[in-house]
Amino acid sequence: MSATDADAVHAILPGGSVELRVADPADGGRRLFVRAPIKAGDEILSLNPYAAVLNDASRTSRCDHTFAKPSDNGGSLLRCARSKVARYVSRDAQVAAWKRGYKEECASLVNCAPRVPPATVRLAARVLWRRAREAAAADGSNDDDDDEIIEDGVAAAAALGLGRGYDAVDALGDHWERLPDSRKASLAHAAMLATAFHAGTLGPGSTTPTDPDPDPNPNPNAADPRHVARLLAKISCNAHTVCDEELNAIGVGVYPAAAMVNHGDAPTAAQSFKGKKIVLRATRDLKRGDEVTMAYVELLATRQERRAALHAGYNFDLDGTEMATYCPHASPDRVEACEGMPYMRNTRRTRLPGGAVLVDHGEGSDSPPWRTGHADAYLCAVEASRKSGGGILHGGVEVVTRPIGDGDDGDGDDGDEKSAPNRDDDAVDYSGGLGGLRGSGGFGRTFAEEAERAFKTVKARSSMAEMEIAGGRLRDKSRFEVHVWGTLGGADREHTAMRVAECASLLAVAERHLAAGGTKNGVESALKPLARMSDLMNGDDASCALGPIHLLRVRVLDAMQRAAVTAGDFESARDAAYAVLPAYRLSYPPCHPPLGLHLALIAKIEAHLVDLNAAVQFAREAISCLNVSHGRNSDVVRMMETLLGESEAELRYNEYNRSGGNEDAETGEGYLEAYE
Incomplete structure (x- = not known):
């Protein structure tokens, strides 16, 4: 997208190559545009975060201040002797972190030891501690030699007119009025935890903030939980997942200036990280007036999958209809509201043996009753069974996987399975990690589910028992809807849908095993469902097969490739990697x-x-x-x-x-x- 004359130039970033333009929210609101030509691979932005935190999986292997591994600097990590939580690559990093808020955080961690609050709670507290340092510096009560105020991220946000320091964070949108009540309640509860952690009143044994002896003279500068709830909402839809070079999530950070970059299905930029510093590079040559965009969500997905994920995480509709048109991946209440539309009159829903749902859009349909993307015809294609020689058939199949426990409780609970919250109604536990804050394949901004995970209970049980329980829930086929359209070459539609649903169910189980650390036992446990999936997606005498780069086939092959590498079967890994390469080339821009x-x-x-x-x-x-x-x-x-x-x-x-x-x-x- 290019700038129009109607857009007002609001500000220019330091260096003069990028400008902020402000338009009507319906036209994208605040957006960044190129002022001078930028070559592919050149840096557009390079910014430090206002605040950032490691996720639980990275806390013991990376420096809490620089996010570097000890191998990056030589030697081993130094652990904070008091809290026993933070680790550092050097004494200098430890001293710098102490000046930048870890002094206060260390005391709060000691108070709630041995539990550690989840990443979003700690991130919100770090934002609040930095706000307090800025206030102290402004009134002259802070004598520390701190260079936070001259950081590039602060300067960039100020240049864009967002404000200096905390004001730039406060200027970010939170979409509060558009959130369902269930989502607001989740954020409010997480805000209570963050407020208590910030105040140092989050105790070690309780699952809720404790304050047995209220202070008769409370601190007037203490955080207001209502304000913190809005802060968490801002973090949810504006924070970036910090990744290593191989796109593995290691933490989350708040970058106000970088949050001005809009989503694009054909992004002009890609983000990477140097430690916790975000770097945005042009993925193609850009000319004056080109918009700087990035992918918020996974691009190797159908358009409607991306649409649902974007609405769940960022409260905007890719189709520009406020989700008023049919989206099979939307929350059940929205799906139901759209099923009475005239264009849905040929759709029939059938509950299949085993619990899955067949949603049949008619044999006469050349395409599904929703807007599709350029790759969807290939990602949903079906072919004759491999036993009968294959060959692409008329029609298509798209699989919808509902998060475990998905109900009709509003927009805030729909979205991608990877970021779905655990909906146990147990007591609050703040021992979790980054949880659902998954980037878009590791390179986009975070989804909005971590605040809900902040008060979900992680039960104490053995890993094998947990695997069995979770595996049983993952095999629940009532979570799957199989949408079909076209003739499918005369294949039995119900039989095809049952096989596809079973394949999707087994994939969820295999992914669970593979996620258990990539161990030999995990791979061996995944091999049996993977072998069965190979048979299911190739069809039989009564059902059609998934196309060569059907999205479900691609995801199964990706799991097979990872399992094969871990098992040392490199011939099989090569076969799987080659098989999914056409889907990568089709779905991603050339230098993504x-x-x-x-x-x-x-x-x-x-x-x-x-x-x-x-x-x-x-x-x-x-x-x-x-x-x-x-x-x-x-x-x-x-x-x-x-x-x-x-x-x-x-x-x-x-x-x-x-x-x-x-x-x-x-x-x-x-x-x-x-x-x-």
Whole structure:
């Protein structure tokens, strides 16, 4: 999208290459545009966070202040002797963190030990402590030599007119009036926890804030839970997931200036991180007037999946209808409200044996009764069963997976399974981690579910018992809807839907096993459902098969590839990685991070299998992509350059020996053992 004359130039970022334009909210509201040409791979923004926090999985392996691993700086991490929670790569990092609020946080962590509040609660408290430091600096009561006020993130937000310091955070939108009551209640409860943690009154044994002896002279500057609830709402729809170079989430941060970047299905920029510093790079050449956009959600998805995820997390509708038109992935109440529309008159719902629902949109339909994206025809395609020779058929299948326990309680509870909250109605427990704050495949902004997880109970039970219980819930086929349209080549529609629902159910179980740390036991537990899925998605005499890059097939193949790598079966991993590559090329822009990392994965597998020509081909393409998305000096680019150089050297070595008659040199065995 390009700027129009109707948009008002509101502010210009330092450096003069990007400007903020303000339009009507219906037209995108606040947006960033390019003022001068920017080359693909060039940095658009590079900003420190106003506040950031590691997730639970990264707290013990990364520096709490810099987010660096000890391997990045040499040596091991130093642990805070008092709270025993934070770890640091150096004494300097520990001193800097102490000045920037960990002094107060350490005392609060000691008070609630051994439990640690979830990431969003700690992030909100860090924002509040920084606000207090700014207030103290303004009235002269803070004598610390602190450089927070001159940070690039603060300067950028001020230049955009958002305000300086905390004012920029407060200027972010929270969509409070559009939130359902259930969502507001969730945020209010999480706000009570954050307020108590900030005040140091969150005790160790209780599941709710405790204050047995109220202070007769309360601090007038203490946080108001109502204000903190609104702050959590701002964090929910404006924070960014901080990732490592391989798109694994390691934390979450608040970047007010970067929050002005809008979503785009064809994004012009991609984010990466240097520690906790966000870097936004152009993914293609940009000219003056081009809008800077990024992907908030996973792009390897159907348009309606993205639409539902964007509305759940960010309260805007990709179709611009306030979710008034049919979206199969929307919350059940919204789906029901749209099913009386004239364009839905041919739709029939049938409850199948096992609990899944077949939603049949008619044999005469060439397409589903909703707006589709450019890739949807391929991501929903079906073909004749592999036993009968295959071949694309008329029609399509789209699978809807409801989060466990999804009900009719409003917009705030719909969305992607990855970010679905646990809906146990047990007592509050603040021992959780980052939980549902999953980025869009690791590279977008966070979904809005973590605040709800802040008061969900994590039951004390063995990992195997938990796996069995969760696995039983995941196998509940009532969570799945299978939408079909077209003739499907005359295949039995109910039989096809039952097989597809079973495949989706087994995938959820396999993913649960694979998520259990990628251990050998987890992989072995995942192999049985994966084998069954391979049969289900290829059809039989009565049902059709999923198309070659049908979205469910792609997700099954992705799980198979990860399981194969963990099990050391690199031939199978290569087959699966090649099979999903067309879907990656179709769904992602040419230099988008997941595509580059997938190409790098194939290059590493080929190098391990000593197919050096293929390793060179994919390493070159990966480097070309990752130079743009990650930067030329990133570790992942350097690793690919090393692989490329060694593969090319081995090919030259083999050619030299062949020309000299040394036929034994053709195998090249052992040369690339480093990539095993």
